[in-house]
Amino acid sequence: MTHRKRSTYRHGDLQRALVAAGTELAREGGPSAVVLREVTRRTGVTPNAAYRHFADKRALLHAVSMAAQAELARSIEQELSRIESTGDVGDVAKARLRAVGAGYLRYAQTQPGLFRTAFAEHADLRDAAAPDSAGDSGLTPFQLLSAALDGLVEAGVLPAERRLGAEFLAWSSVHGLAMLVIDGPLQGLDEEQRTFAARRLLEMVEKGL
Known part of the structure; x- marks a missing residue:
């Protein structure tokens, strides 16, 4: 039975299936729930088959964290899609920045397991622009934040000289609240x-920038 199920996967499909199974485990229990044995059980393959795509659990967890980041990006995009143009470019730019934060916080509160997983196995910012962590717009959560901040500058709301490093200030503030609410x-x-x-x-955050 297991062999027949494994044979139905076409090239590349198994890797996506493994990540999808890991993502559901993370949704249920966070990064610690992404266990290779359970992932392979859910996909109906042997551990050896999984190791052809992921060298170890850390590699699988990293891939799952990218998928969780992509869901985070889509949460932000949903908030952005609700913004209505008022004709005032400054007001719209401010609303876009608030939407990024609101989508981030909503994701943390409604999907705490995936939110925790989204930042697992990330040692630095190299994954901030990884295509695997992008939403439907093709932008990652970090890039969506950067775009919103650029919009503030373009609208004349944020002085250009204060733009440098603004991502880190805004991100730190919102992420801090998110973690305090779900784990603190x-x-x-x-x-x-x-x-x-x-x-x-x-x-x-808006006024502080």
Whole structure:
């Protein structure tokens, strides 16, 4: 039975199936749940077949983290798609920056397992522009944030001299709140309190830049 199921995978399909199975495990339990034995069980293949695509568990987890980042990008894109043009380029640019933060925080709260996994096995920023972590727009979460900040400069809202490194300030602030809410002392906040904290934080980031 296992052999027949394995034989149905065409070239390249097995790797995608393994990542998809790992992503569902991460959705359920975070990065620690991405266990090769369970991934192969769900895909109906042997561990040896999986090792042809991933050298070890860390390689598989890295691929799953890229997929989780792509879902994060799509969460941000959903928020961006809700923005209506007001005719004021400055207001739209500000709304786009807030949407990036709102999509980020919503993903953390609704998909905590994947959110934790999205940053597993990332030693530096080399993966920030990896195609595997991009959403439907072709942009990664980091690139979506960068684009929103560039938009502020283009709209005359953010002085060009303050643009350098703005990604790190905005990202650190929003990520910090996300982690405090899902894994820290702010876990006890109710929905109204989380919404209030998120709105005030995004306002603070916008004004602080």
